[in-house]
Every structure is written in C-alpha cells, then in structure tokens.
Amino acid sequence: MRFLASLKITLLGMILLALAAALSYGNPADVSVWVLVAPLVLLAANLTAAIFTNPRINRQTGLLVFHVGLLGLVILVAIGRLTHLDAHIELTQDQEFSPDLLLDTKAGPLHAGSIGQVIFRQGPYTVDYEVGMKRGLTFSHVLVPQADGSAREEVIGDDRPLVLQGYRFYTSFNKGFSVLLTWEPDGGVPISGTVNMPSYPLFDYRQDNVWQAPGGPEVKFWLQLQTGITEKQAWTLDGRNSQGVLVVTSDELRTELRPGEAVTLPGGQLRYERLLTWMGYAVFYDPTIRWLFFVAIISVIGLGWHYWVKMGSRLLPSAHELRPEGLSDAVERSS
C-alpha cells in the first residue's frame, strides 16, 4: 500500500498522462483509448492508496476534498464513456424523429437510454448570415407532443439544444434543401418521399443528387434555387422564402419542374410536390454531465479552502514573511 501511495508514482503517472493527452490530440483513429485509460488507472490507484495512508493528504481537509473529487471525476468520466451516445441525424421538414435515422452512431457498451421514447417533429428553420456570408444565429422550430395531445413548439439552435429523455439535439452548420416527390408507377400505388440535396450554402454550386425510381430509370436531379443569397448584405436563409426549380434528367430527357408539376418517365410519373428543408443535428447523450459539474465544483472549493488555510485565512502574506532579505543581513551585521 505504502509503495503504491508513493508520490513518485504520482509524478510518473502525471507524465504518462501528459504524453497520453498529447497523443490523443484530435482523437486520432490509430491511438487506442487505453493510452489515456492506463495512466488514469495508475493515478487513481496511487491516489486511493495515498488517501488511506498519507496524512499529508488525509489530514488536510481541503486537499482531501480536492483529491477525492479528482478521483470522482475520473470515475464519472469512465461511466460517461461506457454509457454515452454520439450520433448525427438529418431531419427533413415535417419528418418525425426516429432512432432508425441516426447516422455515425457511437455508443458506449452500457448505453441504456430511452431513445425510443424521444418523439418530436421537425419544422422550418432560419439561419442569419452577416455580410460576407458569415453564419450567425440558427432558429430551428421543432414540435414536441405533450401528454394532453397538443404539441409544444420549441425554437432551438446553436447553444440551445432540444433536450428529450436526456438526449441533446444540437443544430449544426450542416443543413439544406430537400424536395418532396411522388412516384406514380404505371398501374401501381403512388409513393411519396423526400430527396435531400447537399448542404447549403456550403455546396451552393452543387445542388444535385441521383435517385433510382422503384422499377423505373435512374434519375438525376439538379435543384435551381432562389434563396436571396448574397455576400454583400446580411441575409437570412429561410426555406419559406425560397423557391426551387427541379431539373430532372433521365437518359436523354431533361425537364424543368416547378412545384406541383410532373414528368412522365419510363415506368411511371414523377411529381415534384414542393420544396422543403432539412436540418442536421449532433445528438449527444451522457448521463454524467450534471454530476461532473457538481463534483468538479466541489473539488475546486476544496482546493480553495486548502489555499485559504495555508494562507492562515489571510489573502496577503504576513509582515514578518515580507521582511526584506537585505534587512536581515544588515541586522546581523550590526548586532
């Protein structure tokens, strides 16, 4: 126990942790998480042993609170990593959230949140741009159903996430336009769906996509947008003030469709119903974040307390401490 509690191990652990942090910069894919976990486990064992055996730490209350807090933070972060979920999602206007839509999902092995109970519907959004196309505030409207059957509208964006069942939905720069289409196969049942175009205005020049009609030809889409976009003035991106002409190309056929118009293709008819928007969200779930905050604050209070005790409850050093060095020489010489 005494050996494990050695402060030399603390120094070694800290240096290893510093190396691990430097290696983890930017979360490179080829650096295992164990690079960080190993020094943290060493430090946690070392600290636990020191707390039990070293009076310099367990007799100084403030210092003890601080170090126990550090231990608590490491444990909480570990729980957080085991239970977290990170993902992205693109929701088209009027679309209802479903866990099946999550993309790039990364979840801890013990993740057990109730994502199945998250229900909301995407509404329209606006994004303000300053002169020079610099992105400002995002206002995304979402409808959250209430127990009484009504729906509450929330406006979220940037640092105001939608929080449901502990899952946090943050708007991202990734958002754009979408077209609602209906495909009426010859003699079959019509089906409707949306096709998202690339991020806007990032890919302003490349609003195209390819779609395979069920039982029909491959179709290329190009969306000619009128959004009022300008670099010279402030501008607001708003799907409700935007128009889009859909250029449909299939084999040699090229047709321009306005909302409500249709084109006949081999195997069926394709109708461009209307222009919609889609919003990309980052999804985050970690049940420990509140606890992390409280434990971190309590630790620092412990450290502040330790400082206060060390200073003898004074903010400034005492007059005795502050006697000039030269004076003691002079006093010695004269005596």
Added chain:
Amino acid sequence: MTEQSFASELPWLWAGLCAYALATFTSVWGVVTVQMRGLLVHEKRYEQLVLALLVTGVVLLTLAITARWVRIGHGPWISLFELLVSQLWSLGLVFSLVYWRVPALRASAVVALPVMWVLGTWVLTLEPTASHFPATYYNNWKWVHVLLGKAYLACLLIGVGLSGVMMARRFFPASRRWFAIMPGDDIIDRIAWRVMILALVFDSLMLIAGAVWAQDAWGRYWSWDALETSAFLTWLGLAVGLHLRATYKIPYWVGGAIIWGVFFLAFTTYFGTPYLSPAAHKGVV
C-alpha cells in the same frame, strides 16, 4: 481606406502601451539606482510613479477596448489582436493591484513587466481588422470562462515575476543588491507556490466553465481539440510542479524555472494554439 485609418482604438492602445513601457523603465531605474544607494526602505517616489503609470496604462487600454467595442459591436473575444489587448488590460489591472497592496513584492515588476512588452510588441504587428462574432459566442458562460482565465493568467504573471527574482539571484549574483528589498528566497518561493495554488483554482474553474460552454456550443464538453489538449497539459504542468515540490526538495531556482515553464505553456495555449493549429478552437469556426 485601410482598417488602420478608422480603427478608433489604436491611439488609445498606443498611449496605453507607452504608459506600460514607461512603468517598466521607471521600475528598472528605481530598483537599480535605489539599491545602488544601499537603501533598504521603499523609495516612495519611484514606486508611486510606477503605480501611476500602470494605472494610466490600464485606463487607456480600457478606452481602447471600449472604442473598439463600439466600433465593431462586440467585445474583445475573437481575434488574436483582441485577445492580446484584453490580456494586456487585465494583466496590468491585477498587477497594479498587487503592486499597490504588497510593497514587498514590487521589485519583481522588473521581471514581470517586460512580459507585457512581448504582448504589446506583438499586438502592434497585427491588423486591427474587425472580427466576426460567431453564433456560439452569445453564450453567457463565455464571461465566466474569460474572466476566470484572466485571473489565472494574472496569477501566473505574478509567479513569473517572483520566479524571475529567485533565478536572477541564483545566476546573476550582482542582482542580489537590486532585490535586497524583497524577502529571502525561502519566502518568495513559498509565496510564489501559493500563488500557483491560486492559479490552479482559477485554472480549474476556467476549465469547468469552458467545458459547460463547449457542451452548450458544440455539443460536447471535451474533445481534445488543439486548445483543449494544450489547456489540459498546462493544468497538468501545474499539478506536476506542485507535486515535484511536495515530493523532492528542489532548489528555489528549479521551482522558479517550473513556474516559467507553466507560464510558457499557458502563453502558447492562449495566444498560439488557437491561431496556429490547423484545427483552430471550434469557437471561432
């Protein structure tokens, strides 16, 4: 018309930097000449002049920041130019307070104030171009984070001054006379490391506030981006320094060198990493 010609903050900035420069010259002149005369009392005249010049500098920089705030519509949060001016202001403010309240440590100004020159000279090489205010900066945690960061860096600056005295006494024995008015190394060392504990308190709180802001603004409280990695290494540097001193009996000048090392790390975290690394602080995207 260039940005320089209508940057209303520049005259105030130059004036403020001149005041700091004069404060530095006066403090060096005072420490050297007073000690040459073998005086072991505080020489009121020059110390009051240093304090007055520092306060004048702070007031002028307040005007510079206000003028820029009015001109571009937001505070000094974003560009390197803004961060440097803002730190020059807060470091000057805290250092003036310490200079005023703790006469025994005043002579360390000859080490601490030249650090301001580094910032001051640097800022003069930068364009005062108006910066864009990102959507994520409307968050109020920014205030908490930034103010705590200022307190933290100011603690480190005081530590740099005190360490400088210990190192000068070790490597330039002639300087012992200049600093004879200050306490002995044992006391300076103890005060410097207490200030480091205080720095650690502010640093830890700054990281907590930063993590809350990051959670709100970018949907994660920590992700090892360039700034976060650098800030964590600085925090760990403080921890290593405090424990080295608790584990081994290290010479005063070595402790001083560690404090300089931590300051260097903090300096690059503030003014280097976010602007030089390819993965700039997410806040500015």
